[in-house]
Amino acid sequence: MLNILLIFLALLFLPVGLKAQELPSPYLEELIQQASTGKLHQDRYWHLLLHYRKDFLRGYTSEVDDPGFFLSPNGKTDPEAELQATLTYFFSDTLVGRSKQPAQCAFVARYHWLKEKLHFHESKLFPQPCERFDNWLKELNPASITFIFPSAYMDNPASMFGHSFLRVDREGQTAETRILAYTINYAAEVPPDAGIEFAYKGIFGWYKGFFTTIPYYMKVKEYRDIENRDIWEYRLNFSQEQNHQLLMHAWELGNAYFDYYFFKENCAYHILSLLEVADPDLHLTDQFHFSTIPADTIRLLIRHKGLVKEVSYRPARSTLLKRKRGALEKQEISFLPRLVNDPHQAEQSEFLQLPQKRQTFLLDLASDVLRYKGATDQDMAEDYKANNRSILVKRSQIKIPSAPFHVEPFSLSPEHGHESLRVGEGVGWRNQEIFEEISVRAAYHDLLDPDPGYTQDAQIVLADLRLRHYHRRNQFRVERFTFANVLSLAPIDSLFISPSWKINLGMNTVKTSSCDLCSNGHANAGAGGAVETQVFQREVFFLFGELDANVSDAYDEHHRVGGGVSGGVMATITNNWKWLVSAGYMGYFLGDRSDDIPISVGQRWTLAKNLAFRTTFTHHDRDHEVLAVLHGYF
Amino acid sequence: MAKKPGVLVSAFFLVMGMSGIALGNPPNDGPGCGLGKLAWAETKVSKNNIAPQVMMATTNGTFGSQTFGISSGTSGCTNDGQVWASEKVNVFAAISFDNLAQEMAQGQGEHLTSLATLMGIPADQHPAFFAMTQEKYTTLVQAGEPSPKAVVQAIHDAMVDHPVLAQATTSK
Numbered sequence: 108m109l110n111i112l113l114i115f116l117a118l119l120f121l122p123v124g125l126k127a128q129e130l131p132s133p134y135l136e137e138l139i140q141q142a143s144t145g146k147l148h149q150d151r152y153w154h155l156l157l158h159y160r161k162d163f164l165r166g167y168t169s170e171v172d173d174p175g176f177f178l179s180p181n182g183k184t185d186p187e188a189e190l191q192a193t194l195t196y197f198f199s200d201t202l203v204g205r206s207k208q209p210a211q212c213a214f215v216a217r218y219h220w221l222k223e224k225l226h227f228h229e230s231k232l233f234p235q236p237c238e239r240f241d242n243w244l245k246e247l248n249p250a251s252i253t254f255i256f257p258s259a260y261m262d263n264p265a266s267m268f269g270h271s272f273l274r275v276d277r278e279g280q281t282a283e284t285r286i287l288a289y290t291i292n293y294a295a296e297v298p299p300d301a302g303i304e305f306a307y308k309g310i311f312g313w314y315k316g317f318f319t320t321i322p323y324y325m326k327v328k329e330y331r332d333i334e335n336r337d338i339w340e341y342r343l344n345f346s347q348e349q350n351h352q353l354l355m356h357a358w359e360l361g362n363a364y365f366d367y368y369f370f371k372e373n374c375a376y377h378i379l380s381l382l383e384v385a386d387p388d389l390h391l392t393d394q395f396h397f398s399t400i401p402a403d404t405i406r407l408l409i410r411h412k413g414l415v416k417e418v419s420y421r422p423a424r425s426t427l428l429k430r431k432r433g434a435l436e437k438q439e440i441s442f443l444p445r446l447v448n449d450p451h452q453a454e455q456s457e458f459l460q461l462p463q464k465r466q467t468f469l470l471d472l473a474s475d476v477l478r479y480k481g482a483t484d485q486d487m488a489e490d491y492k493a494n495n496r497s498i499l500v501k502r503s504q505i506k507i508p509s510a511p512f513h514v515e516p517f518s519l520s521p522e523h524g525h526e527s528l529r530v531g532e533g534v535g536w537r538n539q540e541i542f543e544e545i546s547v548r549a550a551y552h553d554l555l556d557p558d559p560g561y562t563q564d565a566q567i568v569l570a571d572l573r574l575r576h577y578h579r580r581n582q583f584r585v586e587r588f589t590f591a592n593v594l595s596l597a598p599i600d601s602l603f604i605s606p607s608w609k610i611n612l613g614m615n616t617v618k619t620s621s622c623d624l625c626s627n628g629h630a631n632a633g634a635g636g637a638v639e640t641q642v643f644q645r646e647v648f649f650l651f652g653e654l655d656a657n658v659s660d661a662y663d664e665h666h667r668v669g670g671g672v673s674g675g676v677m678a679t680i681t682n683n684w685k686w687l688v689s690a691g692y693m694g695y696f697l698g699d700r701s702d703d704i705p706i707s708v709g710q711r712w713t714l715a716k717n718l719a720f721r722t723t724f725t726h727h728d729r730d731h732e733v734l735a736v737l738h739g740y741f
Numbered sequence: 742m743a744k745k746p747g748v749l750v751s752a753f754f755l756v757m758g759m760s761g762i763a764l765g766n767p768p769n770d771g772p773g774c775g776l777g778k779l780a781w782a783e784t785k786v787s788k789n790n791i792a793p794q795v796m797m798a799t800t801n802g803t804f805g806s807q808t809f810g811i812s813s814g815t816s817g818c819t820n821d822g823q824v825w826a827s828e829k830v831n832v833f834a835a836i837s838f839d840n841l842a843q844e845m846a847q848g849q850g851e852h853l854t855s856l857a858t859l860m861g862i863p864a865d866q867h868p869a870f871f872a873m874t875q876e877k878y879t880t881l882v883q884a885g886e887p888s889p890k891a892v893v894q895a896i897h898d899a900m901v902d903h904p905v906l907a908q909a910t911t912s913k
Contacts, residue, residue: 206821243821283854287833289823322824324855325836332840361821467847474843496882499846503878508848508871 134231138194141225148187150224152387156217156356158365158380159186170372172315175204176363178214193217197232204362212237213362216355216384240358247289249350250278252385254341254378254415255290255323256405256521257330259562261595262605265309266334267567268551269521271375271401274323274340275354282419286324291357293318293377295367312366316377318357327421333482335425339520341408342417345385353385370398379404389414400550402521402560409522418522422514424479428602430514431472439469444601446473447480450497463505470502471509476602517563524560525717525740527551529571533736537577538618538729544586544736546573554594554677555687555711556738557719564596564637564647564677571613577624584624589613596647596677598639607637607649618730619661627659633673643680650674655693662699669695673705683713703728717741830859835889842882845874860896862909869905 147153154160157177159167162184169176169183177183179192196203196210197218204213211218212235222229253274260266272292280288295314297305308314330336345353360381365372376399379391392399394407408414422430435443439461445452446469452458453470461469474495481491531546549570552561571589576582594609611631616624635651656668673691680686690706709723717740725732824832834841837852844850848871857870874881877899885892900906 239821243823246823281854283851284858286851287855287858320823322833322836324833324852328836328840471847474846478839478843496842499842499882500879503846503848503875506848506872506875508875509850 132198132231134228135195135198138225138227139191142190142194142221143187145224147221147224148190152220152384153186153190155380155384155387156220156359157182157186157189170365171363172366173205173362173364176359178203178210190221194221197221200233200235206239206361208237208239209235211235212240214359215240216352216359219352219355240355243358244351244354247275247354248277248279249275249347249354250280251276251416252343252345252350252353254343254382254405254408255326256339256341256401257326257334257336258339258518258521259565259567260330260334260336261562261565263334265369266336267565267593269336269401270330271378271404272326273353273378273381275350276342286322286327288323289320290323290326291318291378291381292321292326293374309367309369312368312372314367315364316367316372316374317364318360318377320357331421331423332478335423335479337423337426337516337518338421339405340419340421341405341415342419343382343385343408344413344416349385353381356384357381371395373399375399375401375404379407382408398550400527402524403527405521406524406526418520420514420516420520422516424475425603426517427512427514428472428475428479429517431468431475431512432602434512435469435472436465439465442469443473443476446470446498447476447494450494450501453498453501463507464510467502467505467507467509468512470498470505474498474502479602518561519559521560523716525552525557525719528741529556529738530741531573531736531738533734535732535734535736537732540580541578542575543578544573544575544734546571546736548572548589553592554596555685555709555721556740557683557711557713557716558679558685559716564598566592566594568592575616582624584616585614585626587613587615596637596649598637598647600639607635607651609633609651617657617659617661617727620729622659622661625659625661627657627661629658630656643678644682646676646678648674648676649689651691653691653693655695657695657698662701664698666697667695667699667701668697669693669702675707684710686710701728830856830893831890833859834885834893838885838889838892841892842885845871845881846878848872848875856896860893860909862906866905866909869903870900873899873903873906 142148154167158170160170162168166184167186171177171183174183177189177192178196179185179188182189182192193210193214200209202208202213203210206213211232215237221227253276255272255274257266257270259269272290274285274288274290276285276288293316295309295316297309297314327338330338365377367373376392376395379395379399383389383391389411391404391407395403432443442452442458442461446458450473453466458466458469477491477495477498481488481495484491527550529546529548531544531548533544533546535542535544548568551567551569553566553568554564568589569591571587571592572585573587575584575586577584590612592609592611592613594607594611596607597603597605599605609632611629614626614628617627618624631653633651633653635649637647637649640646640648651673652670653673654668654670656666658666671691671693673689673693675687675689678686678688687709688707691704693703693705695701695703704726706726707723708725709721711719711721713719719738719740720736721738722733722735725734833856837856840850840852841856844853853871853874854867857867858864862870874896881892881895881899884895897910900910
């Protein structure tokens, strides 16, 4: 009777899910003891595999939010308990985790690492066949890992900073068959009907993020063909063993979801965490405290000497179109619109007199144009498709393969870009008074920052703070805080027709007849158009219609709301010297009825990759200011 | 690029800032083609419905969400997030149909090379394969218009009559 009671008690204390016939063996006790002596639960690699981070109380909390990822009920916050539970489950064939496999297979990277550290006698653990993992790995057939960066996409707010994911390159893969490889992609899962709550839910971790393995050809189609984003590919210099470690852990993450935080724990962050598992000597995620911007992670990877083996470029369809169009001979240019509108032009003798190679080049370009138009102009899509079919029939009748065409990107790859945190120190003169200024900007790039590495004509400024000291009155003040200032110029031509737009939210300091230096909250939005010329190096002229609202003691009734127009030019004179000039008229019809003629003239010299000098002159109604400032990027 | 989000909508979304959010149609258990997911444990892979489903996803619109939709919630994936071996060529042809059509007419390209590879055609026979698909472009694409799966069949049939490529089909 006592025996039965003892067995009953013993069963009570067994880990959940273990069956009676799997009573823990003395070998398990031995392994737990060994792990405890070796303090394996304090090992960096254990922390990487479980995504543990030091928390405020100096303990550990895992970033994984899926309870199924942990084998101990306290696993999220207790690395030691999780390690013991993991060892215990390695003696069992109980199906665990989201993927419903024995622990040895569901957590194959933990198994591999603990086996190595504790020198398992595998036969004593009842080794489980992990066919699903073996098949998965065999299908991936990994030879190397490539870090992929589709560049910024201004027309989708969630993609303004670009994206990043990994591609698992196959054994025997060539440049031409890369698209068949699988990717490892981390993304938040957002219901398709998500409305405005998308914003705060995305920022504050209300969405779950999952890892997926989507074939690369689908990703290429999404980014290159549909969203017109250039893609940069960085092949990583991992050993085969490191590739396997990464993939074993990726397999484990099929059991996990993470709460998705837009600014920090985003795609870029979790991709870095996978790279750390491949090579624990890399310290990547702990370089990012508040936000993880994909382009910053690339610069970090590049700084690790020898980590990136090869960089390749996959142009967006829009880039390809622009470059091919630029490669047309003068007498060929007029053929393009004719072919696009009427494929029968390819039968005209005038066209047939061109050399065969030029005929194929023009037909291929016409087909690219028609596909671009078909994807961007829904109303006419069927017409473009029909014309494209006719063009391709004509093309197939010229029995030579198209010659390869090398496409140069318009902006250099992101590792050539300045860092995104900006610190500035300046002096200036405002309404006959001298001031000094320091400024800090969290992210990311404005139109006068050095251009290389950033999407052309796109500005995203987030959290930009300027502090000033005015000499005569000996006053310190928060001169300006920009919450967000985003602007996208989209030069229009015969092929590319999209609006330019801008939006600006924040506070600044104004001077009016009634108030000398007054804080002013402002919101501004505008839409318009832009055109491009190439007189010096490159100039973009723009024109906006704007709405503007201000809240300040400087105004009657403490506010004013109005609208107006503004226009200007952004001119790149040399690689290092750029101008931005604008002027406008704003009339305010609500609150303080007033008007304003804002003028702004700025120029920037790039001194080094992460150092630039700029001067600006701004004018408002009764307010004139000149500022010279030195910017460093960190 | 189909529709620009309005400026004001952008303003609200702006603060979202960071990348990596994908709009998708969430099944209960995470996105499709997910790693180690069991969401498709009960999904029957029907030979007939994969290509149309995938096509629906791609031709429906031009936003990223639709492309993402390809891989979520439809069949064609194994439990562990990979494309069924038997459907690899069909899924690829369905997703890449426009690119394939263009490259067949042009007699070269990465999608065409990848298709040849998936069909098991040895690399030294690729030029012959490209020439054949260019030669028979009109017939092949017409066959493929109603269903991209049919283009794969049509290519296969064309290869049988080809002096060099016939070998690649029989050896399979």
